[in-house]
Amino acid sequence: MLRRLPPLALIAIPVALLAQGALPPDAYEVENARSGYLYMEPPTRALQDDTFLNPGQFIVDQGERLWSTPMGAAGQSCASCHGDAATSMRGVAARYPVFDADARQVVNLETEINAMLTDHMGAEPFAYETPELLGLTAYVSAQSHGMPMNVDISGPAQAAFESGRDYFYARRGQLDLSCAHCHEDNAGVKLRGDTLSQGQINGFPIYRLLWDDVGSRHRMFEWCNTSLRAAPEPAGSQAYQELELYLAWRGRGLPIETPAVRR
Amino acid sequence: MILRALILGLALIGGPAAGADLVPYVVRDGAIDAPLAGTEPGDPARGLALVSDMNNVSCLICHVLPIADEPDMGEIGSPLDGIASRTGAGELRLRLVDSKQIFPDTMMPSYYVVDGLVGVDAPYAGTPIYSAQQIEDVLAYLLTLEEM
Numbered sequence: 001m002l003r004r005l006p007p008l009a010l011i012a013i014p015v016a017l018l019a020q021g022a023l024p025p026d027a028y029e030v031e032n033a034r035s036g037y038l039y040m041e042p043p044t045r046a047l048q049d050d051t052f053l054n055p056g057q058f059i060v061d062q063g064e065r066l067w068s069t070p071m072g073a074a075g076q077s078c079a080s081c082h083g084d085a086a087t088s089m090r091g092v093a094a095r096y097p098v099f100d101a102d103a104r105q106v107v108n109l110e111t112e113i114n115a116m117l118t119d120h121m122g123a124e125p126f127a128y129e130t131p132e133l134l135g136l137t138a139y140v141s142a143q144s145h146g147m148p149m150n151v152d153i154s155g156p157a158q159a160a161f162e163s164g165r166d167y168f169y170a171r172r173g174q175l176d177l178s179c180a181h182c183h184e185d186n187a188g189v190k191l192r193g194d195t196l197s198q199g200q201i202n203g204f205p206i207y208r209l210l211w212d213d214v215g216s217r218h219r220m221f222e223w224c225n226t227s228l229r230a231a232p233e234p235a236g237s238q239a240y241q242e243l244e245l246y247l248a249w250r251g252r253g254l255p256i257e258t259p260a261v262r263r
Numbered sequence: 264m265i266l267r268a269l270i271l272g273l274a275l276i277g278g279p280a281a282g283a284d285l286v287p288y289v290v291r292d293g294a295i296d297a298p299l300a301g302t303e304p305g306d307p308a309r310g311l312a313l314v315s316d317m318n319n320v321s322c323l324i325c326h327v328l329p330i331a332d333e334p335d336m337g338e339i340g341s342p343l344d345g346i347a348s349r350t351g352a353g354e355l356r357l358r359l360v361d362s363k364q365i366f367p368d369t370m371m372p373s374y375y376v377v378d379g380l381v382g383v384d385a386p387y388a389g390t391p392i393y394s395a396q397q398i399e400d401v402l403a404y405l406l407t408l409e410e411m
Contacts, residue, residue: 172382174372174392175320176363181370186339192317192324193335231384 022049023146023255030148030253034187036262039197044209048261056138056207056259059214062131063139072123078116078136085143093141093256094149097245099157106160106241109137110216128235134214138205141258148255149202151248160238164246167239173230179243194263199224200251201244203260210263217244285377286395293365294353299375299395310404313397320372320392322401329408340371348410355405359398374398 028035037045048054068079082088097108107115113136114125126133153161168179182191183199190196204217215223218235221243225232233239286300298305314322315330322328325339346355357364360375374393383389393401 170381172380174380174383174387174390176372176380177370185370190336190338192321192337196339225382226384229384229387230382 021051027255033251033254034198035254036197036200039195044261056214059135060138060142060259063135066135072121074122076121089140089143091144091147093144094147099160101156105238106245108241108244129219134205138258144256146255148253149248149251153249160242161245164242167243168246173228175228177228200254201247202251202254203257206260206262208262295356296353298399302396302399305399305403307404307407310400313401345410347406347408352406356402
């Protein structure tokens with residue numbers, strides 16, 4: 001009898017249910033910050049809300065498997081030190097990115113995960129948008145599902161925060177537009193056939209219908225830059241990390257929705 | 264008033280010709296009255312094709328135009344139906360070429376400018392969104408949009 005049951009699935013399903021699914025209807029708007037969820041059509045929202053249909057769920061599952069897979073020369077997995085992610089990673093994504101005062105730079109989840117691999121596990125870092133880095137980032141983020149974004153911009157982080165804010169308000173590209181022109185001045189207004197959102201980042205990594213793929217926050221920044229015919233910054237660059245810090249602060253209080261489904 | 268004169272003055276002195284192949288033009292009273300140099304008369308049919316081209320910064324991204332079978336039009340800018348009855352050809356030409364000379368804070372892209380832009384992606388560096396002829400073609404189309 002026992003052999004006929006898939007034990008991993010029995011364990012994984014309750015964890016996934018805990019981490020995913022619909023939030024209370026009033027959770028998606030906090031003061032003036034509105035989650036991208038509210039700009040989606042009902043079928044897109046339903047896709048996100050259904051743990052079993054959400055097409056971003058597979059990358060969370062992939063991250064979950066990787067979490068306990070030994071990687072690198074030290075023969076250790078994430079779980080070797082961090083144990084059960086549901087406990088050890090709860091709330092982490094809500095307070096990232098952080099400012100590393102020693103290295104004097106912003107560190108997002110992807111950078112932190114790669115630092116663990118290289119500095120503690122004797123492993124190579126994963127590139128942006130690989131299933132491995134997306135998976136671990138999504139799995140760690142999903143442990144904060146429903147928790148409000150709450151980054152620290154005080155003290156040494158302030159200069160980086162201001163730099164990210166400046167990026168948000170600076171015109172760039174052949175179209176000579178800033179992030180704010182669309183996502184602050186015109187959120188809720190139709191752009192071509194779509195409705196502009198506030199550009200909130202609380203759902204990443206997201207499954208994006210336009211991409212038919214999962215993508216990171218920095219992939220979205222690259223996409224926006226390219227739409228303006230502006231040269232994108234490299235994923236993982238400080239410019240994007242600082243922008244990410246600013247945007248996380250701008251959307252403070254919005255719940256982590258990973259893996260969100262967006263247009 | 265002084266600012267406006269300064270802007271117009273800069274436009275006259277600096278001109279757009281510093282980059283690439285942009286032709287110089289004269290701005291007077293918020294308008295470019297003469298067709299851009301070296302162009303043939305604008306063709307409204309070509310202009311209509313251009314404003315509908317989603318691969319080339321289409322007007323429809325932000326504006327509603329009276330085009331049948333076009334359900335997805337943006338609403339960021341003002342509707343352009345009847346624009347020719349409200350705005351003269353010379354002012355419309357300047358609005359296409361470089362609307363920031365009239366409205367410095369506008370989000371409307373300048374379609375015939377290469378200087379002063381930051382971080383332009385390599386394939387577009389040094390080139391305006393529209394050529395001088397494309398400006399004239401789109402203008403010719405817009406001038407057909409009169410109040411019924």
